[in-house]
Amino acid sequence: MNRTVTRPMIAADILKLRRHRPTMTAAAVLSAGITALYLAVVLARHNGQLPAAQTLADGTTLMGLYFGSFAAILIGTEAGTADVASGVFRDLAATGRSRTTLFLTRVPAAIAVALPFTLGGLILTIAAAFAFHGTSPAPGAGLVAESAGWVVLATAAVTTLAVGVGSFTGSRSITLTAIIGWQTVATGLLYLATFLGAARDLVLLISLSRFFPGPAVGTRAHPGSSNALNNFKLPMPAATAVLVILAWAVIAVAAGAWRTRTRDA
Amino acid sequence: MLSPMTTSSLIIETRGLTKRFGGSTAVADVNLRVPAGCAFGFLGHNGAGKTTVIRLLVGLTQPDAGSVRLAGRPLAAQRAAALARVGAIVEEPRFHNHLTGRENLRVIAAVRGPQSRRQLEPALARVGLADRGDDRVGTYSQGMRQRLGIARCLLADPELIILDEPMNGLDPGGILELRGLIASLVAEGRTVFISSHLLDEIEKTCDAAAVIDRGRIIAQAPMRELTGGASLEDRFLRLTSRVGDR
Numbered sequence: 001m002n003r004t005v006t007r008p009m010i011a012a013d014i015l016k017l018r019r020h021r022p023t024m025t026a027a028a029v030l031s032a033g034i035t036a037l038y039l040a041v042v043l044a045r046h047n048g049q050l051p052a053a054q055t056l057a058d059g060t061t062l063m064g065l066y067f068g069s070f071a072a073i074l075i076g077t078e079a080g081t082a083d084v085a086s087g088v089f090r091d092l093a094a095t096g097r098s099r100t101t102l103f104l105t106r107v108p109a110a111i112a113v114a115l116p117f118t119l120g121g122l123i124l125t126i127a128a129a130f131a132f133h134g135t136s137p138a139p140g141a142g143l144v145a146e147s148a149g150w151v152v153l154a155t156a157a158v159t160t161l162a163v164g165v166g167s168f169t170g171s172r173s174i175t176l177t178a179i180i181g182w183q184t185v186a187t188g189l190l191y192l193a194t195f196l197g198a199a200r201d202l203v204l205l206i207s208l209s210r211f212f213p214g215p216a217v218g219t220r221a222h223p224g225s226s227n228a229l230n231n232f233k234l235p236m237p238a239a240t241a242v243l244v245i246l247a248w249a250v251i252a253v254a255a256g257a258w259r260t261r262t263r264d265a
Numbered sequence: 266m267l268s269p270m271t272t273s274s275l276i277i278e279t280r281g282l283t284k285r286f287g288g289s290t291a292v293a294d295v296n297l298r299v300p301a302g303c304a305f306g307f308l309g310h311n312g313a314g315k316t317t318v319i320r321l322l323v324g325l326t327q328p329d330a331g332s333v334r335l336a337g338r339p340l341a342a343q344r345a346a347a348l349a350r351v352g353a354i355v356e357e358p359r360f361h362n363h364l365t366g367r368e369n370l371r372v373i374a375a376v377r378g379p380q381s382r383r384q385l386e387p388a389l390a391r392v393g394l395a396d397r398g399d400d401r402v403g404t405y406s407q408g409m410r411q412r413l414g415i416a417r418c419l420l421a422d423p424e425l426i427i428l429d430e431p432m433n434g435l436d437p438g439g440i441l442e443l444r445g446l447i448a449s450l451v452a453e454g455r456t457v458f459i460s461s462h463l464l465d466e467i468e469k470t471c472d473a474a475a476v477i478d479r480g481r482i483i484a485q486a487p488m489r490e491l492t493g494g495a496s497l498e499d500r501f502l503r504l505t506s507r508v509g510d511r
Contacts, residue, residue: 005378012375019364087359088372091417094323094355096348097376265325 013109027071031121034067049134056139057214059125060147064154068118076159077175079110080166093265103260118155146213164252168259201236209233210241276301276456282331291317292480306467306474307460314480315460352418353427362403381420388419407434427458468497478505
C-alpha cells in the first residue's frame with residue numbers, strides 16, 4: 001500500500017468515527033465514565049483512600065477486558081460496518097480503489113480512535129492511585145508503564161477483531177452481540193472449564209491476560225474473593241500467547257478483507 | 266433495431282455483457298457503444314436492466330459473460346485506471362449523514378487520491394453547495410443530496426459521469442438546474458451517461474440514447490435518428506411494444 005494514498009484514507013476513516021456522536025458518547029461513558037464511577041465507589045468504601053496497587057490492577061482490567069474493551073468493540077464495529085450500512089461502500093468501490101485497501105485502512109483508524117478512550121480511563125485510574133494512595137505505597141513507574149502497554153495491546157487486539165468481524169458480517173447488531181457475548185459469557189465459561197486444559201489458551205482474552213501486569217485476580221481465581229473483576233489469567237507460555245493473539249488478528253483481518261472484496265456493492 | 270453508433274472514440278464499449286441472478290437473466294448480451302463528449306440517455310422501463318448495466322459498468326458486480334471498456338481501458342484487467350476518471354451515482358446518492366457535505370467529499374477525495382482533494386472546493390461551488398458545505402448531510406433536501414452526489418462525481422475530474430435516475434425526487438426548478446449542469450459538463454468535453462425513464466427529459470438533454478428492454482439493448486442511435494421525427498415517448502413505447510400495457 002502506498003503511504004500517500006493510505007494516510008489520507010486512514011484520516012478519513014478516523015473522521016467518520018470521531019464525528020459519529022452516539023459511538024463517541026458511548027465510548028466516553030464506557031471508559032472514563034465507568035472508571036470515574038468505579039473510583040468513586042472504592043474511595044467511598046475505603047474512607048477516601050485507595051489501595052494503590054489493587055486500584056491500578058482493577059483499572060487496567062476495566063479498560064483492557066471489560067468496559068474499555070466494550071468501547072473498543074463499539075468503535076471497531078462502527079469502523080467495520082459504517083460504509084456498508086450507510087450505502088457509501090458502493091461509491092467507495094466505484095472509485096476503482098482496491099477493496100482490500102478500503103478494508104485495511106479501517107483497522108489503524110479504529111485503533112487510533114479507541115486508544116484515547118481506554119488509555120484515558122487508565123490515566124484517570126493512575127491519577128487517582130497517586131492522589132489517594134494514602135499510607136499504602138504509590139504504584140511504581142514500571143508497573144504503570146506495563147499497565148499502559150497491556151491496555152494498548154488489549155485495545156488493539158479487540159478493536160482489530162471488531163473491525164474484521166464487522167466488515168465480515170456487515171451488521172452492527174450481529175457483530176456487537178457476537179463479540180461482547182464471546183468476550184464476556186463464553187470466555188468466562190471457558191475459563192472455568194478446567195477439563196479443557198491447555199485448549200483454553202486459544203481464547204483471546206485468556207491469551208491477552210497472560211501479559212496482564214500482575215497476578216490472577218477475581219472471584220474465579222480466588223473463590224470467595226470480593227473482587228468482581230476476573231482477569232482470566234492462566235499460566236501459559238508467552239510464545240503461545242503471542243501466537244494466539246496474532247492468529248485472532250490475522251483471522252479477523254482475513255475474514256473482513258475477503259468479505260469486503262467479494263461483497264456485492 | 267436502429268443502426269449502431271458509428272464513432273471513432275467510444276467512452277463506453279461493452280461486448281456481450283451478461284448478468285444472471287439465480288435462474289433469471291437480468292442483462293443479456295449487451296453491446297453498448299457510447300461516444301465520448303456527449304449526453305447519452307439510457308432508457309428502459311423499471312426493471313428493464315438499467316441499474317444492473319450501470320453496476321456492471323463501474324465494477325460493483327461482476328458479469329457472467331462479456332466485457333466492459335471505459336475510455337478504451339478494459340475494466341476487468343485495469344480496474345483502477347479504467348475507473349480513475351469516472352464519476353457515478355448508482356441508484357440514489359448515499360452519504361454518511363452524520364458528516365457535513367464537505368466532509369463526505371473529503372472521504373471520497375481521500376480514496377481517489379491527492380488530485381481529487383484539489384477538486385473539492387470547485388466541485389462544491391459548481392453544484393451551488395459551497396455555503397451549505399459545513400451542514401450535516403442529514404439536513405439536506407433530496408435535491409441537495411443529488412447535487413452533492415454530482416459534486417462527488419466531479420472529484421474524479423471525470424471523462425465520464427454516470428447518473429442513474431438523476432431527476433428522481435427533484436422539483437421542476439431542480440430538474441432545470443440539473444439540465445443546465447449536464448449541458449455545461451458536456452460542453453467541457455465530458456460524457457454524461459444518464460439512465461432514466463423520464464423520456465421527455467432525456468429527449469431534451471441527450472444527444473444520443475440506447476433503449477434496454479427485458480435486459481437487452483433494442484436500439485441505440487443519435488437522438489434524431491432514434492426518434493425518426495416522432496416524439497421519443499412514441500418511439501420508445503413502440504420499440505418496447507408496451508403501448509397496450511399503459
